[in-house]
Amino acid sequence: MTYQASLSYAVSQDQQDSLHKFREQFHFPRHEGKEAIYFCGNSLGLQPKALQAAIQQELEDWRTHAVEGYWKAQNPWLYYQQFCRKPLAPLVGALEQEVSVMNTLTTNLHLLMLSFYRPSGKRYKIIMEAGAFPSDQYAVETQVKLYGYNPADAIIEISPRPGEHLIRIEDILQAIGEQSDSLALLLFGGINYYTGQLFDMKALTEAAHQVGAFAGFDLAHAVGNVPLQLHDWEVDFAVWCSYKYLNGGPGAVGGAFIHEKHAAQLDYPRAGGWWGNDESTRFLMEKGFVPKATAEGWQLSTAQVFNMVGLKTSLEIFGSTSIAALREKSIQLTGYLEYLLHQIGSINFEILTPENCAERGAQLSLFFGNQGKAIHQQLTAAGIIVDYREPGVIRFAPAPLYNTYQDVFHVYEIISNIQTF
Known part of the structure; x- marks a missing residue:
């Protein structure tokens, strides 16, 4: 141009x-x-x-209906997370059932690492980018410590070459190959927050899978910014926040993607909670966690309505383009x-x-x-x-x-x- x-x-x-x-x-x-x-x-x-009126609507429904707002509100709170799920799916290239909005980014990262970082024997290492956002570094560091590993040994950080600012994909792929027997998880930012470098998530996922490792991504700087095809790339999981390009507001609800090949497995390892339980038995209030066969099976608690309304409002704008x-x-x-x-x-x-x-x-x-x-x-x-x-x-x-x-x-x-x- x-x-x-x-x-x-x-x-x-x-x-x-x-x-x-x-x-x-x-x-x-x-x-x-x-x-x-x-x-x-x-x-x-x-x-x-449009956000002020949207918040006012939820306040009015709370004032008018109190607890009955869960099913009588203009946007029934019982299903509030689903109002965001549908418009998010095309933004991340996912099936609707592979997407959930819940918690915050780092909380979701910890929850999904509990599912997808399961070190065993000599396969316990994690490859990530050097200079990742501190929350990701802290999450990975503390997760490997939970299993008794030394972060200096278990975490492999890929850095730019001397005199360069960007990470070469061939260096990432080489590291994956070199750790083929010991790699448990590849965890990268979709876009590096500092340099703005967009990584080839499709190639990285394929390389991780070839050596028997899982591939996950922090999409904080990618979602709503660049096209993503998480389902077709067969990414195992991804997490993101919604207060950057998605305009959800300060501290707004986070998001998560779990590929359907994992989400549909009801016995897939996870931390369970009431809102992730199958809706047909949720209100029986009985023992025995039976998760939804979707990404929502990783939800823990009731939808955070006032923390989701900003995202819902912004996604309505995204839906017009x-x-x-x-x-x-x-x-x-x-x-x-x-x-x-x-x-x-x-x-x-x-x-x-x-x-x-x-x-x-x-x-x-x-x-x-x-x-x-x-x-x-x-x-x-x-x-x-x-x-x-x-x-x-x-x-x-x-x-x-x-x-x-x-x-x-x-x-x-x-x-x-x-x-x-």
């Missing part, structure tokens, strides 16, 4: 954008009396304007941002995110060295909300559901005029 470094070009692209209409369905934070430029959806998505359309625009937005950044000669930086758009999502991570924090402060003062990470990295995430070409151009204008020291 041929880009142009001009406001008129950005305006013309927005006028042609079929997704531009969705911008008006979100609230933007304000800066000096006007909308801020928000490129931080990779940390927390924006609030849908497709992840393919969002991905197409996302590639164009990050491509335009990359193009404009390369026009800047007044400031030194390095783009850590892969140059190939097929290997990244809606994020560019820029390394500014020891100038990073000062530059972030200047961007904030200019009304640009982006994310800073030590040491010296600023993450720019133009979300296609609500960001525009004009947003990208104005970010370029402001960066071009930043004062460095």
Whole structure:
């Protein structure tokens, strides 16, 4: 695509954008009396304007019906998680029965590792990316300790090669092959939160299965961002949060995928809870856990209505478009941002995110060295909300559901005029 470094070009692209209409369905934070430029959806998505009325509806149903809201509410609470399950399935490339919304990301990761990390004999090791989000590191570290293993021995972290920022897939595949007799689980982020690198989940899953290991993914930065085909890739399990690209709100409910080949096995090992029990016998209040033959068989507790209403509201917006359309625009937005950044000669930086758009999502991570924090402060003062990470990295995430070409151009204008020291 041929880009142009001009406001008129950005305006013309927005006028042609079929997704531009969705911008008006979100609230933007304000800066000096006007909308801020928000490129931080990779940390927390924006609030849908319809959310206030949706929360008010649940409050009204609680006030009016009390406990009978479980079946008399406009959206009966007894089935609330199912209102999110159906629109989520196409976003992750899953069958509806393979998806559940419940708990939080790290809670779900621990629960599913109890099912899919079952070390035995010499097969006890886990391969993960070096520099994974800390919650994933802590979860894996503590899980291997539960079984009496030393994390330094049981956890194999794949790092970028010296002098590089990205992990080469051939290095991951080589490690899988080298650990073929000892590998129990491959656990990777679908997209690395720091660099924005998108991993080939299909190839990694196939490689793990070839050596008899399970494959699981943390999709916190991938769901609602890039197309996924978890069922067809035969991924064993995946977990995610819903407060980033899914705009579910701070601390919103997490999500989980369990492939049907596992979910349909009622005797599959798991931690059980009341809400995962078969609905036909749930209210008999008897001993004997009989799970649903779906991903919901891993649910523990009653649906968290007020923690799900934001996700439900946002998913209704996603239902008016497709992840393919969002991905197409996302590639164009990050491509335009990359193009404009390369026009800047007044400031030194390095783009850590892969140059190939097929290997990244809606994020560019820029390394500014020891100038990073000062530059972030200047961007904030200019009304640009982006994310800073030590040491010296600023993450720019133009979300296609609500960001525009004009947003990208104005970010370029402001960066071009930043004062460095």
